[in-house]
Amino acid sequence: MADTKEKILLTALQLFARDGYEAVSVRNIAEELGITKGALYRHYKNKRDIFDSIVDRMIQIDAQRAKEFQMPTEQYDKMSDSYANTSLEDIEKFTIEQLKFWTEDSFALLFRRMLTLEQYRNAEMAELYSQCIVEGPVSYMEDLFRELTKKGVLKEENPRQLAVEYYAPLFLLVNMFDNNRENEEYVQILRNHTKRFIQNHKK
Amino acid sequence: MADTKEKILLTALQLFARDGYEAVSVRNIAEELGITKGALYRHYKNKRDIFDSIVDRMIQIDAQRAKEFQMPTEQYDKMSDSYANTSLEDIEKFTIEQLKFWTEDSFALLFRRMLTLEQYRNAEMAELYSQCIVEGPVSYMEDLFRELTKKGVLKEENPRQLAVEYYAPLFLLVNMFDNNRENEEYVQILRNHTKRFIQNHKK
DNA sequence: TTGACAAATAAACGTGCGTTTACTATAATT
DNA sequence: AATTATAGTAAACGCACGTTTATTTGTCAA
Numbered sequence: 140m141a142d143t144k145e146k147i148l149l150t151a152l153q154l155f156a157r158d159g160y161e162a163v164s165v166r167n168i169a170e171e172l173g174i175t176k177g178a179l180y181r182h183y184k185n186k187r188d189i190f191d192s193i194v195d196r197m198i199q200i201d202a203q204r205a206k207e208f209q210m211p212t213e214q215y216d217k218m219s220d221s222y223a224n225t226s227l228e229d230i231e232k233f234t235i236e237q238l239k240f241w242t243e244d245s246f247a248l249l250f251r252r253m254l255t256l257e258q259y260r261n262a263e264m265a266e267l268y269s270q271c272i273v274e275g276p277v278s279y280m281e282d283l284f285r286e287l288t289k290k291g292v293l294k295e296e297n298p299r300q301l302a303v304e305y306y307a308p309l310f311l312l313v314n315m316f317d318n319n320r321e322n323e324e325y326v327q328i329l330r331n332h333t334k335r336f337i338q339n340h341k342k
Numbered sequence: 343m344a345d346t347k348e349k350i351l352l353t354a355l356q357l358f359a360r361d362g363y364e365a366v367s368v369r370n371i372a373e374e375l376g377i378t379k380g381a382l383y384r385h386y387k388n389k390r391d392i393f394d395s396i397v398d399r400m401i402q403i404d405a406q407r408a409k410e411f412q413m414p415t416e417q418y419d420k421m422s423d424s425y426a427n428t429s430l431e432d433i434e435k436f437t438i439e440q441l442k443f444w445t446e447d448s449f450a451l452l453f454r455r456m457l458t459l460e461q462y463r464n465a466e467m468a469e470l471y472s473q474c475i476v477e478g479p480v481s482y483m484e485d486l487f488r489e490l491t492k493k494g495v496l497k498e499e500n501p502r503q504l505a506v507e508y509y510a511p512l513f514l515l516v517n518m519f520d521n522n523r524e525n526e527e528y529v530q531i532l533r534n535h536t537k538r539f540i541q542n543h544k545k
Numbered sequence: 546t547t548g549a550c551a552a553a554t555a556a557a558c559g560t561g562c563g564t565t566t567a568c569t570a571t572a573a574t575t
Numbered sequence: 576a577a578t579t580a581t582a583g584t585a586a587a588c589g590c591a592c593g594t595t596t597a598t599t600t601g602t603c604a605a
Contacts, residue, residue, distance in 0.1 A: 174584090177583075178582065
């Protein structure tokens with residue numbers, strides 16, 4: 140029942156993430172699950188509805204994460220004093236969390252790939268991709284660095300510059316991440332990067 | 343004649359880069375060009391042949407670039423002394439060249455997007471993506487840094503670590519690049535990154 | 546002027562697409 | 576026990592897919 144609906148969503152995500160929305164047929168999804176395509180329409184009103192459900196879920200997950208980590212969202216008010224307790228530890232915490240989420244959480248991993256494939260067709264998906272994986276995190280780091288500079292923890296620098304330089308290796312790593320290979324080396328590189336970065340920029 | 347064949351290739355690339363190979367129909371390509379789909383088969387034996395022709399051209403362009411910049415290829419012999427004349431200037435030269443190529447050359451820009459969309463369906467495209475945009479350039483920088491460390495120009499460091507840290511912002515920038523927006527800010531950030539990186543690591 | 550060839554057209558081919566319909570089995574409710 | 580809703584099947588729908596065929600148009604050498 141609800142179990143089948145969930146299976147459809149996850150199977151569709153797997154296929155969308157590998158082949159792209161258009162390249163996946165309703166038949167593909169049904170066959171992968173061992174049911175007929177007619178059964179699928181008991182749970183979703185059409186193919187696009189499955190896609191939308193996946194996106195809706197991710198938006199919900201992302202909003203939850205934004206709340207937990209005080210990350211910037213579209214509704215985020217930049218004038219508030221959310222970063223009052225910001226410390227250098229928050230940087231490392233965010234980095235590890237971000238890496239783990241996008242490489243170890245299977246839903247997030249597949250969703251990122253799906254977004255990667257849909258970003259050039261669809262302005263809405265392009266915006267979501269940016270918000271979740273590119274501009275969103277960079278913007279968050281920027282705010283963090285601005286606060287830390289103001290508090291005298293870091294040397295005076297352009298926070299945007301710092302944010303891009305700090306976040307870029309994490310972005311590269313997430314994009315290089317390959318399920319089948321040995322990724323431990325890259326995690327170590329990221330740890331070294333974080334350590335060195337803090338060393339270089341703290342007062 | 344040869345003009346039509348070229349137009350087909352470029353139009354197909356535009357569509358493949360936006361929607362992905364499977365989502366583009368032969369009709370789409372023909373209509374975009376104002377010809378009938380039948381005419382298309384005078385120049386290419388089928389849809390896949392167009393795709394393969396695009397890939398073949400890019401492989402040729404990339405091989406040419408590899409030769410000019412002594413970048414690593416699959417045939418590249420790591421034991422050779424190709425980096426005998428390596429200098430710090432080569433780093434900046436490579437960075438600017440890489441950025442310009444992947445954002446200003448329209449063929450390369452579209453091809454990168456196409457590869458991005460095909461990388462998860464096709465192991466061959468995944469390999470090409472890595473070779474052109476991820477592992478290839480990182481590997482090149484790694485060799486460069488190893489040579490510069492050996493020559494005493496840079497401080498003793500893990501060259502792989504340096505390569506990832508140096509290349510990551512370039513990779514992020516290329517991925518953030520948007521035709522319609524103002525990208526000058528990001529170019530400036532990259533320049534600052536390069537300058538600071540050399541400053542921090544030179545002996 | 547004619548013949549030959551290349552380029553493009555228009556229509557048709559079978560196949561697979563997303564979706565709908567009519568029907569069946571199963572489980573819960575009255 | 577009868578009824579009702581739920582989850583599934585199988586077949587059909589019209590349409591768009593990639594590709595092939597037969598035919599027409601335009602170009603240029605003989």
